[in-house]
Amino acid sequence: MQVFVTGASGWIGSAVVDELIADGHEVVGLARSDASAATLAAKGALVRRGDLDDLHGLRAGALEADAVVHLANKHDFHDMAATNAAERAATETLGAALEGTGKPFLLASGLAGVAPGRLATEHDPSPFHGPGSARGGSENLLLEHTARGVHAVAVRFSPTTHGVGDRGFTGVLTSIARAEGVSGYPGDGSTRWAAAHVRDAARVVALGLTKAPAGSRLHAVAEEGITTREIAEAIGAALDLPVAPVAPQDVAGHFGWIGGFFALDMAASSALTREVLGWTPTGPTLLADIAAGAYTG
Numbered sequence: 001m002q003v004f005v006t007g008a009s010g011w012i013g014s015a016v017v018d019e020l021i022a023d024g025h026e027v028v029g030l031a032r033s034d035a036s037a038a039t040l041a042a043k044g045a046l047v048r049r050g051d052l053d054d055l056h057g058l059r060a061g062a063l064e065a066d067a068v069v070h071l072a073n074k075h076d077f078h079d080m081a082a083t084n085a086a087e088r089a090a091t092e093t094l095g096a097a098l099e100g101t102g103k104p105f106l107l108a109s110g111l112a113g114v115a116p117g118r119l120a121t122e123h124d125p126s127p128f129h130g131p132g133s134a135r136g137g138s139e140n141l142l143l144e145h146t147a148r149g150v151h152a153v154a155v156r157f158s159p160t161t162h163g164v165g166d167r168g169f170t171g172v173l174t175s176i177a178r179a180e181g182v183s184g185y186p187g188d189g190s191t192r193w194a195a196a197h198v199r200d201a202a203r204v205v206a207l208g209l210t211k212a213p214a215g216s217r218l219h220a221v222a223e224e225g226i227t228t229r230e231i232a233e234a235i236g237a238a239l240d241l242p243v244a245p246v247a248p249q250d251v252a253g254h255f256g257w258i259g260g261f262f263a264l265d266m267a268a269s270s271a272l273t274r275e276v277l278g279w280t281p282t283g284p285t286l287l288a289d290i291a292a293g294a295y296t297g
């Protein structure tokens with residue numbers, strides 16, 4: 001299959017490209033810079049130059065491909081309105097290009113807000129609808145395309161999709177601990193984050209491309225829930241720093257933009273994903289990765 005991958009040069013995207021090529025697919029990766037284009041070409045992927053805001057380019061990439069995997073995201077946490085608007089526009093454009101074709105369209109989503117206080121399952125719908133909501137409501141928008149002849153599949157990544165080289169949430173938390181001289185956790189530290197090693201998460205995408213039913217949600221979740229206190233303790237041990245609670249009213253000041261995410265309960269099951277895909281995660285756990293120096297080495 002020729003697979004058009006947006007975000008192909010990113011943390012998860014790079015691992016997805018490796019998996020897709022290993023499975024014998026031809027990958028066309030979207031790249032907005034010479035550096036990203038060179039990285040993709042070195043992996044053996046074809047390159048489509050373009051930006052997420054170039055909707056004509058996104059449409060052309062989707063029309064030419066046998067499948068689309070949409071992983072790009074602006075991730076401007078200081079301008080979430082613009083980030084979410086771009087995500088919705090890209091989803092609309094890619095979905096419209098695939099209407100009536102029956103082609104797979106896999107889209108990155110997350111676990112925030114899905115089922116706080118309990119394990120989210122693949123049956124739980126995203127609570128976000130419409131342009132003004134988180135991620136521009138892209139997961140629900142994607143799944144609406146099932147009725148329009150698109151083989152739509154949402155892939156919910158764990159809030160920490162970890163490994164050596166990750167500059168995402170666990171990387172940011174490690175930097176904050178280093179800067180503050182203390183590894184903090186919000187409140188009583190009992191809220192949980194699901195986790196997966198990046199190679200395991202990428203395998204979910206590659207398997208989902210051929211095995212996930214249209215309209216389904218996949219959970220790229222290897223560990224159901226690690227408490228924020230456990231995460232802070234592991235970071236503190238790796239950096240040889242004290243570990244301390246951060247009172248709810250101080251969370252935003254201490255952690256900045258990531259405080260709201262760190263305080264969110266995002267535990268999830270992947271039982272259905274494992275069954276449907278025949279997927280068994282094999283990578284290291286989050287705490288093992290942190291202890292082995294993945295974030296401090």
Ligand SMILES: NC(=O)c1ccc[n+]([C@@H]2O[C@H](COP(=O)([O-])OP(=O)(O)OC[C@H]3O[C@@H](n4cnc5c(N)ncnc54)[C@H](OP(=O)(O)O)[C@@H]3O)[C@@H](O)[C@H]2O)c1
Pocket residue numbers: 006007008009010011012013030031032033036050051052053070071072073074075108109110111156157158159160161162168169
């Ligand atoms: N990592 C996680 O733990 C996690 C958890 C839940 C959900 N997700 C979602 O999973 C997806 C992949 O995440 P990630 O961690 O791999 O993100 P990432 O490392 O930040 O990569 C983002 C990708 O998007 C591309 N991109 C950003 N702005 C763009 C633009 N204006 N035009 C074209 N491309 C653009 C980047 O290209 P450059 O290489 O040129 O910068 C990069 O390839 C995202 O939708 C993310 O929100 C991730």
